Amino acid sequence: MAAAGLWTRGRDIASLLTAGSRYSSTSFSSSPAPLKQRIIHHLYTRFYDLESIINWTVHLQQWNIRRKNAYFGYTEKHYGRSAAVTYFVLSQKGGVRFQGQETWFRSNKRGKINWDFLNFKDVPVEEVDVSGSPLNYIGLDNLVTLKELKMLNLSGCPYLDDWCLSRLHVFKDSLEELSLAGCPQVTERGLATLHHLENLKRLDVSHLPSVSNKELIAIMMEEMLPHCTIIGLDYSSELAKESQPETRTEPQELRAE
Numbered sequence: 001m002a003a004a005g006l007w008t009r010g011r012d013i014a015s016l017l018t019a020g021s022r023y024s025s026t027s028f029s030s031s032p033a034p035l036k037q038r039i040i041h042h043l044y045t046r047f048y049d050l051e052s053i054i055n056w057t058v059h060l061q062q063w064n065i066r067r068k069n070a071y072f073g074y075t076e077k078h079y080g081r082s083a084a085v086t087y088f089v090l091s092q093k094g095g096v097r098f099q100g101q102e103t104w105f106r107s108n109k110r111g112k113i114n115w116d117f118l119n120f121k122d123v124p125v126e127e128v129d130v131s132g133s134p135l136n137y138i139g140l141d142n143l144v145t146l147k148e149l150k151m152l153n154l155s156g157c158p159y160l161d162d163w164c165l166s167r168l169h170v171f172k173d174s175l176e177e178l179s180l181a182g183c184p185q186v187t188e189r190g191l192a193t194l195h196h197l198e199n200l201k202r203l204d205v206s207h208l209p210s211v212s213n214k215e216l217i218a219i220m221m222e223e224m225l226p227h228c229t230i231i232g233l234d235y236s237s238e239l240a241k242e243s244q245p246e247t248r249t250e251p252q253e254l255r256a257e
Helices: 001-026 035-068 072-077 081-091 115-120 188-196 213-222 235-243 252-256
Strands: 095-098 127-130 151-153 177-179 203-206 230-231
Touching: 072 081, 081 095, 081 115, 081 127, 095 115, 188 213, 213 230
Parallel strands: 127 151, 151 177, 177 203, 203 230
Antiparallel strands: 095 127
């Protein structure tokens, strides 16, 4: 909205400058443009270039996020579900562990992928770590097909929101451990959608800045998931702090008396 207003204002200034230049060329062709007109023209050119750079940067960032969350349908069609999910997670610099295996498959620091995971393309994926990745609602299309998933680490994902959490109900029969720690867009409305995960044993919801009334949310979560250990919403310590009486120190004059 601000960029559009700036562009409109710049266009109006350009039209005035064009009209002024035409008038000056016909009447005073030999005299240079006034200092005020040259300053306005310079500012318009600079702000127009700055707006173009900002718009280009925003579009590039959005395109990059869409690219990283694209559905790996071609890989799933030719190599199977487990291979497609693994390829997607490794491209996010995450990790995958297959059922019956102790080792994790992860890309190296340079993002290079170890293609040995294709040897397990027929083995179900049991644990997925996409922490700190740009995973969003569309990117979850690559994960919701997992039927044997037991652990899912979504901590630190900046684009994970309440709509994303509403899609996790597909893991209600298998998921046992879930981490949402440090996701800035997750609110109490998203946490309320986790009541479908009846087999959940461990849930990490620490460091969620958009969640208010954490004491009440903690009680709600314990009622929704009575067999789950919830980390990050310890209301008992907060209540204990509130119940402690304030200790007042008497002035030295009174104690002397």
